Amino acid sequence: xxxxxxxxxxxxxxxxxxxxxxxxxxxxxxxxxxxxxxxxxxxxxxxxxxxxxxxxxxxxxxxxxxxxxxxxxxxxxxxxxxxxxxxxxxxxxxxxxxxxxxxxxxxxxxxxxxxxxxxxxxxxxxxxxxxxxxxxxxxxxxxxxxxxxxxxxxxxxxxxxxxxxxxxxxxxxxxxxxxxxxxxxxxxxxxxxxxxxxxxxxxxxxxxxxx
Amino acid sequence: xxxxxxxxxxxxxxxxxxxxxxxxxxxxxxxxxxxxxxxxxxxxxxxxxxxxxxxxxxxxxxxxxxxxxxxxxxxxxxxxxxxxxxxxxxxxxxxxxxxxxxxxxxxxxxxxxxxxxxxxxxxxxxxxxxxxxxxxxxxxxxxxxxxxxxxxxxxxxxxxxxxxxxxxxxxxxxxxxxxxxxxxxxxxxxxxxxxxxxxxxxxxxxxxxxxxxxxxxxxxxxxxxxxxxxxxxxxxxxxxxxxxxxxxxxxxxxxxxxxxxxxxxxxxxxxxxxxxxxxxxxxxxxxxxxxxxxxxxxxxxxxxxxxxxxxxxxxxxxxxxxxxxxxxxxxxxxxxxxxxxxxxxxxxxxxxxxxxxxxxxxxxxxxxxxxxxxxxxxxxxxxxxxxxxxxxxxxxxxxxxxxxxxxxxxxxxxxxxxxxxxxxxxxxxxxxxxxxxxxxxxxxxxxxxxxxxxxxxxxxxxxxxxxxxxxxxxxxxxxxxxxxxxxxxxxxxxxxxxxxxxxxxxxxxxxxxxxxxxxxxxxxxxxxxxxxxxxxxxxxxxxxxxxxxxxxxxxxxxxxxxxxxxxxxxxxxxxxxxxxxxxxxxxxxxxxxxxxxxxxxxxxxxxxxxxxxxxxxxxxxxxxxxxxxxxxxxxxxxxxxxxxxxxxxxxxxxxxxxxxxxxxxxxxxxxxxxxxxxxxxxxxxxxxxxxxxxxxxxxxxxxxxxxxxxxxxxxxxxxxxxxxxxxxxxxxxxxxxxxxxxxxxxxxxxxxxxxxxxxxx
Numbered sequence: 001x002x003x004x005x006x007x008x009x010x011x012x013x014x015x016x017x018x019x020x021x022x023x024x025x026x027x028x029x030x031x032x033x034x035x036x037x038x039x040x041x042x043x044x045x046x047x048x049x050x051x052x053x054x055x056x057x058x059x060x061x062x063x064x065x066x067x068x069x070x071x072x073x074x075x076x077x078x079x080x081x082x083x084x085x086x087x088x089x090x091x092x093x094x095x096x097x098x099x100x101x102x103x104x105x106x107x108x109x110x111x112x113x114x115x116x117x118x119x120x121x122x123x124x125x126x127x128x129x130x131x132x133x134x135x136x137x138x139x140x141x142x143x144x145x146x147x148x149x150x151x152x153x154x155x156x157x158x159x160x161x162x163x164x165x166x167x168x169x170x171x172x173x174x175x176x177x178x179x180x181x182x183x184x185x186x187x188x189x190x191x192x193x194x195x196x197x198x199x200x201x202x203x204x205x206x207x208x209x210x211x
Numbered sequence: 212x213x214x215x216x217x218x219x220x221x222x223x224x225x226x227x228x229x230x231x232x233x234x235x236x237x238x239x240x241x242x243x244x245x246x247x248x249x250x251x252x253x254x255x256x257x258x259x260x261x262x263x264x265x266x267x268x269x270x271x272x273x274x275x276x277x278x279x280x281x282x283x284x285x286x287x288x289x290x291x292x293x294x295x296x297x298x299x300x301x302x303x304x305x306x307x308x309x310x311x312x313x314x315x316x317x318x319x320x321x322x323x324x325x326x327x328x329x330x331x332x333x334x335x336x337x338x339x340x341x342x343x344x345x346x347x348x349x350x351x352x353x354x355x356x357x358x359x360x361x362x363x364x365x366x367x368x369x370x371x372x373x374x375x376x377x378x379x380x381x382x383x384x385x386x387x388x389x390x391x392x393x394x395x396x397x398x399x400x401x402x403x404x405x406x407x408x409x410x411x412x413x414x415x416x417x418x419x420x421x422x423x424x425x426x427x428x429x430x431x432x433x434x435x436x437x438x439x440x441x442x443x444x445x446x447x448x449x450x451x452x453x454x455x456x457x458x459x460x461x462x463x464x465x466x467x468x469x470x471x472x473x474x475x476x477x478x479x480x481x482x483x484x485x486x487x488x489x490x491x492x493x494x495x496x497x498x499x500x501x502x503x504x505x506x507x508x509x510x511x512x513x514x515x516x517x518x519x520x521x522x523x524x525x526x527x528x529x530x531x532x533x534x535x536x537x538x539x540x541x542x543x544x545x546x547x548x549x550x551x552x553x554x555x556x557x558x559x560x561x562x563x564x565x566x567x568x569x570x571x572x573x574x575x576x577x578x579x580x581x582x583x584x585x586x587x588x589x590x591x592x593x594x595x596x597x598x599x600x601x602x603x604x605x606x607x608x609x610x611x612x613x614x615x616x617x618x619x620x621x622x623x624x625x626x627x628x629x630x631x632x633x634x635x636x637x638x639x640x641x642x643x644x645x646x647x648x649x650x651x652x653x654x655x656x657x658x659x660x661x662x663x664x665x666x667x668x669x670x671x672x673x674x675x676x677x678x679x680x681x682x683x684x685x686x687x688x689x690x691x692x693x694x695x696x697x698x699x700x701x702x703x704x705x706x707x708x709x710x711x712x713x714x715x716x717x718x719x720x721x722x723x724x725x726x727x728x729x730x731x732x733x734x735x736x737x738x739x740x741x742x743x744x745x746x747x748x749x750x751x752x753x754x755x756x757x758x759x760x761x762x763x764x765x766x767x768x769x770x771x772x773x774x775x776x777x778x779x780x781x782x783x784x785x786x787x788x789x790x791x792x793x794x795x796x797x798x799x800x801x802x803x804x805x806x807x808x809x810x811x812x813x814x815x816x817x818x819x820x821x822x823x824x825x826x827x828x829x830x831x832x833x834x835x836x837x838x839x840x841x842x843x844x845x846x847x848x849x850x851x852x853x854x855x856x857x858x859x860x861x862x863x864x865x866x867x868x869x870x871x872x873x874x875x876x877x878x879x880x881x882x883x884x885x886x887x888x889x890x891x892x893x894x895x896x897x898x899x900x901x902x903x904x905x906x907x908x909x910x911x912x913x914x915x916x917x918x919x920x921x922x923x924x925x926x927x928x929x930x931x932x933x934x935x936x937x938x939x940x941x942x943x944x945x946x947x948x949x950x951x952x953x954x955x956x957x958x959x960x961x962x963x964x965x966x967x968x969x970x971x972x
Contacts, residue, residue, distance in 0.1 A: 073745040
């Protein structure tokens with residue numbers, strides 16, 4: 001299915017690091033996570049909001065990525081490399097460079113695919129799975145704890161160095177919509193995995209952060 | 212002499228008889244709204260297509276839904292509506308731009324016949340290219356359902372066949388939404404657009420599903436021929452109900468003021484009621500069903516019978532009703548006879564619709580005459596013998612002046628010539644009560660969603676289905692070139708579900724044997740990450756397709772594909788006609804020019820022009836009939852009047868009044884339509900009635916004054932009744948109302964002031 005997004009950005013500003021550290025500390029002290037930092041914990045909306053604020057804002061430069069996609073039809077995962085750009089208005093521009101060239105854009109509610117088969121335009125809101133997936137990505141990009149909590153049950157595993165957040169769809173899309181697993185180090189998102197079933201998944205790893 | 216008791220008993224019997232007649236009529240009444248019923252026999256291929264496709268075309272069955280939501284995602288509402296309505300038997304298809312990537316999303320006939328409905332390159336290279344494309348698709352659209360579909364059909368044959376059915380297809384850039392607040396849908400109803408009852412059911416189901424989904428009625432706007440038909444029907448019903456009530460009340464008030472009698476006021480309704488019921492009964496019995504237009508126009512034409520009882524009432528003020536009938540019978544017969552001759556001409560015109568209108572009106576007038584002459588005298592109690600004996604019986608002379616009708620005729624001619632002659636308007640669309648903005652919005656929706664323009668289509672015919680389909684294949688191949696030149700943006704044809712046998716045999720023959728296909732697939736997969744055993748479903752289906760029966764109209768008979776085929780392929784007069792509906796014609800002249808060079812066998816049908824052509828034929832036929840009727844009417848008027856001077860006065864007055872009305876209506880409405888013509892037929896009927904009564908020979912002063920009283924009451928009631936109809940916002944009702952009211956007033960004034968009593972000393 002689609003598009004994976006990551007935002008990674010290195011903290012260059014010391015004040016930002018201090019702020020993040022304080023926020024994470026605050027989060028740790030004020031939540032059940034404080035008692036078991038390594039175990040996966042369900043997050044309330046407020047806890048999620050506190051955590052999301054520790055993450056960096058999405059970078060404006062193109063982020064190189066390597067994506068692995070698995071299907072029951074494949075012997076081995078399909079490997080794709082390309083670049084991902086996230087615009088200030090939330091628009092996503094994913095360019096696959098290898099093994100073929102294809103550009104996938106999400107503008108407003110429209111998915112535009114351009115490649116060897118011409119140009120195709122698809123309504124992004126055309127089914128519930130898409131909508132759930134997009135809600136997850138948009139929630140992460142916008143650090144919108146309210147939207148994420150409404151659409152997903154969120155759990156977080158966190159250590160001093162890394163964290164893993166699982167977004168399990170709620171409601172009538174719980175069975176069909178994919179689970180989103182975001183992994184990061186400190187304030188940066190480094191991996192995004194989308195699982196639709198055991199044999200159908202995709203994992204995107206961001207090879208380097210934006211300067 | 213009729214006593215009050217006897218009259219009351221007869222009144223009760225009449226009331227019961229009317230109830231029984233109404234019940235009988237309603238029990239056999241079979242109304243129809245098939246417009247083709249009223250059209251004359253087509254004289255060209257364009258008209259033939261129009262008559263056959265009227266209300267059946269793909270573009271005419273579409274309903275466009277625009278969803279606007281401030282609080283929820285409009286696209287989500289559209290998606291839910293699609294899920295809900297796709298299972299409804301009222302809709303052939305429901306689209307919101309979404310095509311589900313799953314096996315269950317394809318109609319079974321399409322899925323099973325996919326390798327016959329779409330071309331597939333079965334070579335190793337062809338399969339390799341297909342697999343590479345699917346791998347790309349997987350990277351952007353992969354899902355468990357996608358994998359199932361790809362395993363069964365990596366060639367995407369079913370998808371390409373299904374795209375042929377869609378208005379825009381997946382490759383389209385057409386927008387089905389604008390932001391989160393606006394979304395668009397296209398629904399095709401199973402019912403024809405003029406099957407108003409079924410259209411209403413479909414629209415109610417749509418609105419109900421929207422209410423359930425969105426939680427409100429607000430935010431849903433619907434467009435399309437069926438929507439407008441039901442909208443117009445509702446509006447016509449609403450307006451005609453209150454206008455009819457108002458007109459009837461006013462007519463009854465006029466009758467009451469004229470005769471100061473509740474009994475006469477009620478009795479005046481009896482001949483008209485019997486005329487309408489009798490006309491409906493006779494038409495239904497003779498034709499099997501009665502058309503809505505027949506009832507509407509027929510009831511208008513029967514307005515003439517409303518005068519009959521009033522003649523009796525006015526004269527019965529000074530004598531008995533029976534005596535009045537005897538004295539007036541010849542004149543009444545002349546008046547009714549002229550109307551019946553005109554309607555007989557319609558009945559024998561050869562056009563099915565006009566014939567029914569003629570029979571309806573003829574039967575109605577006959578019923579009204581019988582009731583007026585036989586039944587009415589029994590319902591009116593006689594006045595005292597003294598009064599009867601006191602009646603003035605001295606015959607008087609009358610001066611029938613040419614000083615009114617001759618200047619009137621000259622004025623009419625001058626008026627019509629001065630206004631540039633009579634301009635016929637055969638475009639019934641100009642009379643639509645729909646706002647222009649709504650029609651523009653309808654056009655915008657069709658352009659946005661790439662749906663067929665209901666105005667244009669290409670047709671070609673063949674002696675057999677195969678011949679028609681082969682011609683269509685050649686035509687659509689050429690249309691591809693036209694699309695590349697930007698002359699047309701798309702089309703829909705029968706080929707999406709039924710290619711020619713020749714093409715199907717070629718496709719079936721191209722499917723390799725099992726071993727060869729497995730080998731080709733193995734080679735195609737070899738340099739991909741795909742698993743070698745992933746495509747077992749595909750191999751099995753492809754091998755089965757090698758011996759599969761060809762797709763035929765019978766294969767598709769039931770279900771969505773059958774409905775689609777019916778609207779694109781039809782049998783007419785022993786030949787098969789294939790219709791290709793066009794979308795987005797940029798320039799009709801350029802496209803016509805291109806067509807003349809590149810696709811000579813195809814006919815571009817402009818349904819709007821064909822409609823106008825048919826209406827013109829209808830009008831010309833009607834005028835021919837009326838000319839013959841006029842001669843017959845003149846003969847009857849001559850028989851009734853027995854004197855050349857009286858005959859000339861009658862015919863001159865009627866024609867001059869009709870001419871003046873014509874001139875004034877042309878000045879007011881700039882052009883002349885069928886509705887004016889039907890209205891003038893009624894005015895002419897009333898005019899003959901007025902003139903015959905004013906010019907009755909050998910009448911006493913009392914009788915002359917009674918005739919004047921009756922004609923004043925008749926004309927006043929007609930003018931008041933039709934003037935109220937003229938206030939309607941519906942152009943058709945307004946045209947009929949104004950024309951009849953104006954014509955009746957002119958007719959009455961010309962007859963009244965053209966005749967003067969010269970009392971004998």
